[in-house]
Amino acid sequence: GQQLNQSPQSMFIQEGEDVSMNCTSSSIFNTWLWYKQDPGEGPVLLIALYKAGELTSNGRLTAQFGITRKDSFLNISASIPSDVGIYFCAGPRVAGGTSYGKLTFGQGTILTVHP
């Protein structure tokens, strides 16, 4: 199936440090999505990537869609305490070039930021 391998599983960093996490797959994805989930809340879409090689920024966040369409990374610069949460990569499942409308999620990266 189309599975996403997300790493690292967890990160403990100091405020002000940069963070990098990535997702890889053995299958091609046409879209890569990065979500953040705060405790007790639903996932919130941070960045969406639609083209291979695309590099997109949203404030201190930067994400890239890999050239092979099988990977993506998310960087957070100058982390702050409110960056704490679980970050998920996700992509719509693809079969024969069309999306089923189902999202495949990575296992998540739990980010802890120490002040």
Add this chain to the structure above:
Amino acid sequence: DTEVTQTPKHLVMGMTNKKSLKCEQHMGHRAMYWYKQKAKKPPELMFVYSYEKLSINESVPSRFSPECPNSSLLNLHLHALQPEDSALYLCASSHVGNNYGYTFGSGTRLTVV
């Protein structure tokens, strides 16, 4: 309106109870979803509705019964649940066939006792 609203936020129910979770969106999305999420795990798809018709059931036990009364509302009826069904239940919506990602609600934290 760019939100998906879920009620209630918290629910405690006994194994013999019948309860319903509700979800509402006014973004004109014609695809709506129910996901189940355990602590520190990714959401797991349960059901997909497309144009108010059930299009995907991910082999969910019949004690979970979804309903889509109209294009803005999605319900999940619960009956005879087990303690292991305790989880965060998330509703989401999107345009049909959309690759832009879903908009998720804040979820209902369900505890089965």
